[in-house]
Amino acid sequence: MNFLARIVRFLFWLLVLSWGLRLLRRIVGGMLRNDTAPGPQAAEASIDTPTAARRLVRDPVCGMHVDETRSIPFRDGGELVHFCSTACRDAYAVNSKKLAANG
């Protein structure tokens, strides 16, 4: 009987220990997750913004690639074209007008 009681006690402590370890791991994991959570989110946000801003569009006049946010948009018929400068836009507008007049 004494032997059986020892086994039961051993199993009980084993259970308590494993439960305690699991709880501890969950607490530590939660703490780590809370600490790292703002990091990746902030990194994602800071990565998303430049990639969205860095969408390049091609200037059909000089062939330069321009930041879409910094480009000069011009609606040519149903097509939206982007230019590096107003000079390029004006040149394109004049050419398209000429083409329209010729055609």
Ligand SMILES: [Zn+2]
């Ligand atoms: Zn240009």
